[in-house]
Amino acid sequence: MFLKNIQIKNFRNIKKMEYNAESNLNIFMGDNGQGKTNILEAIFVSSTGKSFRTPTDTNLINYEESWYSIKTKYVNNERKINSFIKLDQSKNKILQINNKKTSINNPESLKLVLFIPDDLDLVKGSPLKRRKFIDFTLKQISQDYSFNFDNYGKLLRKRNLLLKNDQTNTKSFNIINDLFVETAVKLILSRINFTSLLDQIIKPLYQEITNGKNTIKIRYALSFNIEDEKINQNILEKSFIENQRSIKDKEIKRKKSMIGPHLDDIHLYQDNKLARHFASQGQQRNIAVCLKLAEVYAFKKIKDYYPVFLLDEVLAELDQEKRLLLLNHLSKAEFQSFLTSVNSNNLRNVEAKLSVIKDGQLIGKE
Ligand SMILES: Nc1ncnc2c1ncn2[C@@H]1O[C@H](COP(=O)(O)OP(=O)(O)OP(=O)(O)O)[C@@H](O)[C@H]1O
Known part of the structure; x- marks a missing residue:
């Protein structure tokens, strides 16, 4: 699956944003608290109907507004699909796929693998x-x-x-x-x-x-x-x-x-x-990275198409060599990834679409 386009309105600190994605690696850079994770969260919500950060749906609505909406266009094996989700303050949630009302378990919904810093504890965690x-x-x-x-x-x-x-x-x-x-x-x-x-x-x-x-x-x-x-x-x-x-x-x-x-x-x-x-902390994190990549490939093996891979600020915890290995793997992969990063040092020579986020807005390439 490849996400082509996303339109986000009144979601967290994003008042209005449209993003056209590349089919390999898409990177959102920016300082802390600018809205990078909010973009990944919007992609996640458009697919699953819920957030990976809050159980309370209304937290996702921009403080100054009374509703949010997310529209996406994506393809699966040449098939064009669109999705729409809207939530208002009375928790009325509308979910649509290809302009028809749907539930969250729709087989045509955008399929994802999410990798957040918390997952780096997969090995030593509970x-x-x-x-x-x-x-x-x-x-x-x-x-x-x-x-x-x-x-x-x-x-x-x-x-x-x-x-x-x-x-x-x-x-x-x-x-x-x-x-x-x-x-x-x-x-x-x-x-x-x-x-x-x-x-x-x-x-x-x-x-x-x-x-x-x-x-x-x-x-x-x-x-x-x-x-x-x-x-x-x-x-x-x-x-x-x-x-x-x-x-x-x-x-x-x-x-x-x-x-x-x-x-x-x-x-x-x-x-x-x-x-x-027995593995060191760093080795445990490397195993977690490989587990997440394995999840993407296992999905493809079973379903015959790739999910979209979302990686939120996971580079910071890896050593320089592993960071570059992961970035190169993602930029050459057959699947699509969306990655956020505060630090742009490692990103200069990576083949990817780079966008800078400031105050909930895309301000283009650095
Ligand atoms: N419902 C909301 N309405 C408006 N702004 C919100 C809402 N919820 C969160 N925010 C703002 O969104 C920002 C956080 O965005 P996000 O988590 O995407 O940051 P980030 O760029 O990923 O930062 P970091 O690098 O620190 O993880 C904060 O400034 C927060 O105040």
Whole structure:
């Protein structure tokens, strides 16, 4: 997918902006607080209907106005698509794709991979961060996954409520638990497949970024024991149920579900050692960069088209060599990227469309 044009009105500190994008690397430069991230946020909102920075939609409306709107034009395999989103102060949100009312899960919506400074902690951060990382992409890739994911959340809440109310010997607990196991297994299988795809893709990327000095490995880590080496739906379901039985008393005592995809993790190994314990801070950040790039390539492998890659101020945390490697990779890539940066030192010789942002306005090339 390639974003061609975006028109932003009354969004954060951007009163009115139109940007025509290049199909490779687009860079927004400027001092702190000028509106660089706001542009990426507008692209994100146009695609997902929500922000990655605030749960409160009305925060996005410019302080002096009562509504915002974002129009985009993008292409997917020659197909021209347009989107429109508008929000007013009473939280009325209009979403349109190709001039027709739509919901956020539209398969034709602009697909994205987002990389923000917080993601640099993917390796050492909590398992929740790593689960969110793969869930975000899997939800965009598959409507089934998205449906199962939401369903699992509901079943987990219901199951926990029954555990809390000591109702594990009831018929409804059994019904909920059967559905819970079935949905859990579906999610786990999708995540295992995606993790093994990431594992294949990240290997050469990490070799490139470390000049072949270090190796990387990614494995899906289940929250329960599994005896068999080979994993398939039956084996997973059988092990899940056996494990549930063996921890039944514990679950009743603690009043919560203690195994399932909501507690799984993704383990990253550098040179066969768990990266979060053994890799340096810088190496952990390099792994995070490669993970995000791998996410873009894995998306393409599954869907046969690339998502748009948004990178918000991630260069600052990388060393000079890695910064240039990443910039060169992006400028030569087959996919489109949008990157923000305060510091323009590294950007001079990079093949990209460079724009300077000041007070929420594009003031053109530096
Ligand atoms: N609803 C709003 N209405 C008007 N201005 C807003 C609104 N929300 C945030 N801002 C302003 O937007 C600016 C922040 O923009 P943004 O986060 O895009 O900055 P940035 O250029 O990415 O900066 P940095 O380099 O510091 O990350 C701030 O000046 C903030 O006051």
